Amino acid sequence: MKIDDIDRQLLEELLGDARLPLKELASRVGLSSPSVSDRLRRLEEGGVIRGFTIDVDPKAVGYLFQTMVRVRPLPGTLHVVQKMLQDIPQITECDKVTGEDCFIARLHVRSMEELDEILDKVSEKSETSTAVVKAQPVTRRLPPIG
Known part of the structure; x- marks a missing residue:
């Protein structure tokens, strides 16, 4: 378009x-x-505008920690892990990527204990590497239009 x-x-x-x-x-x-x-x-x-939405600050509703989790499924578990990630409501975004890891997920949790519980489930079928987000100097934005 x-x-x-x-x-x-x-x-x-x-x-x-x-x-x-x-x-x-x-x-x-x-x-x-x-x-x-x-x-x-x-x-x-034309699919340029996909919808109109609101922007809610996760911290304002109790999600104090944001993490980025790299996920590498164990052999033969790719589809199982993908479904598992889709079913975790605290995962607000997840990309399927190239490279050693198959997924990079953005996760919002209320506590480190909640993070551990989620990672324990995911780690049954995959290897994970987690980074806690300290700040977001560039928030989600569009690239230049046109």
Whole structure:
């Protein structure tokens, strides 16, 4: 799908505040509300915009620790481990990657004991390496659009 400068502006405005009223969004990009509505629909139908969401701080709801876990399934357990990772609700993101490890998972836990319990289960079918996140100098963001 081809993205023009106005589409880029719309996306940047929505990334800043996905709750912007249509009228305000239209004003910011210099178009009418119906034109912006049509563009947003086109961006959704084209798969550029996958949804509108909220950003909840895990710490604010009691998840004090964030970790990155590298997971290397034992031979013959790749699909079992993948399903196991998908079923752990504290895993908020997981990528299947190339290299020695097959998965890199982002995990949010309330305590080190909770982390140990989760890792003990995963370690029955895989080897893991865990790093506790101290800070996030770059939060999730899009690469330059266009």
